[in-house]
Amino acid sequence: xxxxxxxxxxxxxxxxxxxxxxxxxxxxxxxxxxxxxxxxxxxxxxxxxxxxxxxxxxxxxxxxxxxxxxxxxxxxxxxxxxxxxxxxxxxxxxxxxxxxxxxxxxxxxxxxxxxxxxxxxxxxxxxxxxxxxxxxxxxxxxxxxxxxxxxxxxxxxxxxxxxxxxxxxxxxxxxxxxxxxxxxxxxxxxxxxxxxxxxxxxxxxxxxxxxxxxxxxxxxxxxxxxxxxxxxxxxxxxxxxxxxxxxxxxxxxxxxxxxxxxxxxxxxxxxxxxxxxxxxxxxxxx
Amino acid sequence: xxxxxxxxxxxxxxxxxxxxxxxxxxxxxxxxxxxxxxxxxxxxxxxxxxxxxxxxxxxxxxxxxxxxxxxxxxxxxxxxxxxxxxxxxxxxxxxxxxxxxxxxxxxxxxxxxxxxxxxxxxxxxxxxxxxxxxxxxxxxxxxxxxxxxxxxxxxxxxxx
Numbered sequence: 001x002x003x004x005x006x007x008x009x010x011x012x013x014x015x016x017x018x019x020x021x022x023x024x025x026x027x028x029x030x031x032x033x034x035x036x037x038x039x040x041x042x043x044x045x046x047x048x049x050x051x052x053x054x055x056x057x058x059x060x061x062x063x064x065x066x067x068x069x070x071x072x073x074x075x076x077x078x079x080x081x082x083x084x085x086x087x088x089x090x091x092x093x094x095x096x097x098x099x100x101x102x103x104x105x106x107x108x109x110x111x112x113x114x115x116x117x118x119x120x121x122x123x124x125x126x127x128x129x130x131x132x133x134x135x136x137x138x139x140x141x142x143x144x145x146x147x148x149x150x151x152x153x154x155x156x157x158x159x160x161x162x163x164x165x166x167x168x169x170x171x172x173x174x175x176x177x178x179x180x181x182x183x184x185x186x187x188x189x190x191x192x193x194x195x196x197x198x199x200x201x202x203x204x205x206x207x208x209x210x211x212x213x214x215x216x217x218x219x220x221x222x223x224x225x226x227x228x229x230x231x232x233x234x235x236x237x238x239x240x241x242x243x244x245x246x247x248x249x250x251x252x253x254x255x256x257x258x259x260x261x262x263x264x265x266x267x268x269x270x271x272x273x274x275x276x277x278x279x280x281x282x283x284x285x286x
Numbered sequence: 287x288x289x290x291x292x293x294x295x296x297x298x299x300x301x302x303x304x305x306x307x308x309x310x311x312x313x314x315x316x317x318x319x320x321x322x323x324x325x326x327x328x329x330x331x332x333x334x335x336x337x338x339x340x341x342x343x344x345x346x347x348x349x350x351x352x353x354x355x356x357x358x359x360x361x362x363x364x365x366x367x368x369x370x371x372x373x374x375x376x377x378x379x380x381x382x383x384x385x386x387x388x389x390x391x392x393x394x395x396x397x398x399x400x401x402x403x404x405x406x407x408x409x410x411x412x413x414x415x416x417x418x419x420x421x422x423x424x425x426x427x428x429x430x431x432x433x434x435x436x437x438x439x440x441x442x443x444x445x446x
Contacts, residue, residue: 014337014375024346024368031350031361036411041360048354055303056355059311132312133356135319137415140357169357176357183414267315 049171060130122236123276129269130174136204139179143272146173154234156275162240162263163228164272181206181266188232189241192225200226200241200260206267209242211258216249218256226260236277297441298340301328302348310355319419322427325352326400327434329367330393333374334381335442345371359411366403370396386432394428
């Protein structure tokens with residue numbers, strides 16, 4: 001039979017199979033140990049990541065095409081009402097922006113009066129989400145921006161409504177990021193009403209964060225807005241994170257059971273914003 | 287490796303790249319859990335039929351790429367894949383003559399072994415994953431195995 005031409009010459013023996021599999025196992029274990037302990041393998045990861053990038057683009061293409069199609073076949077009426085809405089929104093934002101410039105100048109002046117360090121303004125860039133890896137134990141995304149654009153590890157990611165996550169690993173043109181809803185992610189926050197500081201932990205559900213370290217007598221209630229405190233070093237201060245939706249005080253437990261709903265719809269975003277926060281930006285951009 | 291001319295290698299490489307693409311394509315939440323290990327199935331298939339050209343080395347490389355694409359511990363999928371492919375190569379003559387039912391059962395065990403190695407490395411590295419995430423792909427993988435053999439049969443005719 002012609003089918004078995006190449007593989008049946010010498011039936012059962014594949015030469016040096018045992019040695020090859022042992023070598024592979026040894027290499028895997030060495031790689032895993034190095035990768036787990038330190039981050040020495042970033043260069044290797046980046047090299048393989050660059051090779052996989054075209055594959056990711058191809059995988060993402062149908063979704064882009066679908067978005068493009070739904071955009072292009074939207075009917076005239078919908079487009080016109082959308083245009084009217086956006087125009088109204090733009091006017092409103094412009095008016096607010098005018099105020100903002102004045103307020104910013106005033107703020108700088110007052111800060112100078114108080115002899116405080118002038119607040120640096122954050123630099124922002126838009127990035128597209130290429131793929132999502134979400135199961136209850138991991139919420140990771142891949143975004144189409146990398147070292148070429150000055151992205152750095154630990155960089156804060158937000159969208160128009162609030163904090164989304166932070167960069168885990170940077171490749172040349174793509175980066176891996178962890179969402180704030182990932183169960184292994186914790187974020188230093190404060191209650192904007194009274195400045196109460198605590199930590200918001202991800203739960204593995206897109207629409208819920210836990211605040212596990214608040215004592216029963218903490219001044220917090222449903223409806224409180226949580227913003228980043230800037231104390232962790234990764235996130236700049238003052239970006240909205242979530243809104244408290246339930247506070248359950250259990251007398252016999254040391255901590256209250258507080259949950260919050262993230263401000264940004266983490267399972268719906270397609271575009272995110274990366275922040276180059278004040279001091280860090282100078283290091284990353286130069 | 288020497289026996290495979292470039293033209294014969296192409297269908298296998300294409301099938302492995304396609305399997306990788308299906309592994310990282312975004313799916314709705316409920317479907318992600320049940321995503322079969324397409325890459326493992328593809329590599330098992332090639333290890334049964336072309337064990338001389340495609341065995342532990344290629345499986346290890348493919349696993350490394352999968353590790354980077356999925357952002358897991360570097361070497362984790364590579365380890366699991368090369369062990370599974372090693373077992374497959376040892377049994378390949380047997381598996382060629384198995385009837386479909388028996389072959390599917392064997393593939394089921396191989397997938398279980400694959401998930402067990404992932405489970406074990408996750409445990410050592412301290413990554414928490416629920417039991418359903420180990421069993422669901424084993425079951426769906428065994429269900430999709432006949433489909434994989436059908437799809438790859440055409441490629442094999444060109445690769446040999």
